[in-house]
Amino acid sequence: MTDNNNSGQWKTLDKDLNRISQFEYASQYVARPMVGMGVALAFIVIAALASAVLFGQTPISFVVVSAAAFGAYMAINIGANDVANNMGPAVGANALTMGGAIVIAALFETAGALLAGGDVVSTISKGIIDPAGFAETRVFIWAMMAALISSALWVNLATWVGAPVSTTHSVVGGVMGAGIAAAGFVAVNWPTMGKIAASWVISPVLGGLIAAGFLAFIKARIVYQEDKIAAAKRWVPVLIGIMAAAFGAYLSIKGLKRIVKIDLPTALFIGVVIGAIAYAVAAPLVARQAEGLENRTKSLKTLFAIPLIFSAALLSFAHGANDVANAVGPLAAIVHAEQFGDFAAKVTIPMWVMVIGAFGISFGLVLFGPKLIRMVGSQITKLNPIRAYCVALSAAITVIVASWLGLPVSSTHIAVGGVFGVGFYREWHMEKRQRLSSANRPAEKRVAPEERRRRKLVRRSHFMTIVAAWVITVPAAAVMSAVIFFLLNAIVG
Template sequence: MSQPPSPRNWKTLDKDLGRIGQLELATLYVARPMVGLGIALAFMVLVGLIAAVFTGSGATSAIIIAAAVLGAYMAINIGANDVANNMGPAVGANALTLGGAIVIAALCESAGALLAGGDVVSTISKGIIDPAGLEDTSIFIWAMMAALTSSALWVNLATWIGAPVSTTHAVVGGVMGAGIAAAGFGAVNWSSMSAIAASWVISPVLGGVIAASFLAFIKSQIIYQDDKIAAARRWVPVLVGIMAGAFAAYLSVKGLKKVIHIDLGTALLIGVLVGAVSYAVAAPMVRRQSIGMENRNKSLKTLFALPLVISAALLSFAHGANDVANAVGPLAAIVHSVEFGEFAGKVAIPSWVMIVGAFGISFGLVLFGPKLIRMVGSQITKLNPMRAYCVALSAAITVIVASWLGLPVSSTHIAVGAVFGVGFFREWHSERRRPRNMPFERKKLAVEERRRRKLVRRSHFLTIVAAWLITVPAAALLSAVVFTVLHALFV
């Protein structure tokens, strides 16, 4: 008769089973990125097949198929990097779960691209290079191909290192680099490039100042009042009205080009009317919601949660309408040049090309977006619904102010600059409210402890700013190299 296993044997078996379980978990963890990569590659292959159906066969169709695959790759990277700026603050403030943010953003981005995406885009990225400076159509096609490749690769690298960058600037750098490689420095419109360089400073500073100003207002008029709930009943509807008006004007200027052209004055009038109606609707809703609430900051967070979610959805819609051209603009230029044998500064975007851009952005967001969403939402500075609301509000207002002033701005720089603005304001405000005897105690703190107590993580700040500064030159250099290789192989 066999002896039953001893307790020691059972313990050994448990350890072995534990190791096997840990191995399975490790395998799943390692394989997870590969699943996303596989789905992304499958989508790019599907786009190539769709392009083949619409273009037929032949040498020219091969160019369009290759460009369509590159356009899909660029759209995936835009979804992975750019969309985090819209959803990150809401997720960081716990107003939305990560899964909920991804679903809302995917739907709103696709709707914005398909319903309100501009049907005519400037394929040479707002006059960065002069088409007359290029020798012939084939040179132009390879220049656009190089721009698309380099900008997608750079945004992919930025996403991998965890830096939210401007995809618009990446495309601009790619077009500029290819133009210089094809026709020399004289082909570049340097006045346009100077304006874009100025936006590197203008966008984040303006976004940060506006966000910090709204946070200062909320603190003084609501948070630090003796009766917080009464103050919230007075001011939250006003802030909701400002948000609704700002987004109505923003969408009128940026998101409805395909439906109707609206000038800035008309857009502002629309914003005022929508803001007034929104205030009238929000006032009784806030009053009912606040009944029975405790006089605490936690209650205020509840009142700001729903407006924050709506603002994040509207930002995603506007982003899909406005920035889908970064993925499909060069692709549309290549399709037009191949089909008509000429290049133009503005061309119509075929429907299938717009669909590629819309779905590519959604795929990129779902597969690779969580990393940057967490970065923007929680790793730069701690956000709550009030602070995140200021970020979203700043993003809409800054675009309107910049349009009024005629300044080129980046939505990425505005949103991330607003997060930095909120964080640095919190640092300044906490130092200002520190008791007078605290500075003497602060001198005794070690340097590492002082750094730890900062409310904005300096490492992320330096990484992101560095990535912003080198986006255009890096994309330009990479594009010049890609164009030189393509020109040597195919021309």
């Protein structure tokens, strides 16, 4: 009898413990987003406190402390939104796990920012406003602060709704809005703004066309060949050489400006040399890897997985080197203005400011990046290693072409445009094949036009959301920045 009672008590206890465990799991699930926000808030507070110590002036400048906090907040948002463009295709193609992508991106973003991030950065974002238009230093500081806050808020909002936007354009909009509010429309360099507006269209279209072109080439020269493995041995090393050449030139232009200034012809020459070396190394490796593979398309995907991982890492390095300025450029301008009592178009960025930008990007990626990585990698169109490789290759080549044309481009627009280009090419190619096969089928077995229209390979809802977010980024950030500038001026000025 006692044993039965004990058994019943243990069963009751097991049920109670199970309920408690389920409650704990539910609490952890609900609290998980709060942990990310808590860690992000802690980093922002640490960045603000560190700036008070490292700025090195007494009394402590609360303007610099506030700017450091907002700079850290902006860096976190860049990591949450922008880095998805580099890692999304590799994750969507299953070449990298989410955890592996986050580790690689965090390491290479930080390395790019600290090792190759420009020590002299145009703090008024590519010369879109003239510092001489500001009446006094304090007005300039509030304008930069407003630009920093508005661009960070806009990128945060875009991440929340799941739209990969250009943080470069967010900063441009923020600086423009604050500049107009502070010094009027004459302060804005409208020809530069015209180039930026043109890049909204040129970047994604060029990125999409190049990605689609490479996918068409791979299909024609490798996938649809009778002996796919022999074709892959011939062409995959060539594609790796092109990728290495593109990244060599890309990193020479974008990633090494802190060490040495390289013009476009020199960068292209460096790229060609690196590409030739990469081809010579890749040819025997690909031949060895291709041994024993079955003569089918699925086997080809394994040959593109490792080059895709390298391309994602290199894109992250270049992004860290290039885009850390979006987080710390306005912050550096404020630090300079507080320290010297004047303002300049170009200033030297202190190392502690670069560290805030570099680590903020990595924190944002680790804490909030997976949402956008999944969206870019798998929710726009289905990617495999071949398609994702075309997107990565397109991103590097498009930046080089844009540099040659003198256009300020967005890595976000290029990468996402490449994903769209691959998806729309697949739709066009599928339609073409269906039309050819339908012509040879009996009438009762043909696919109706309405059904063909329904079988889309690019999700239209994401396409419209992303394009709408791109179009309104600059004006939205500009309006927010102007409002914040007036509020700061009214409260503090």
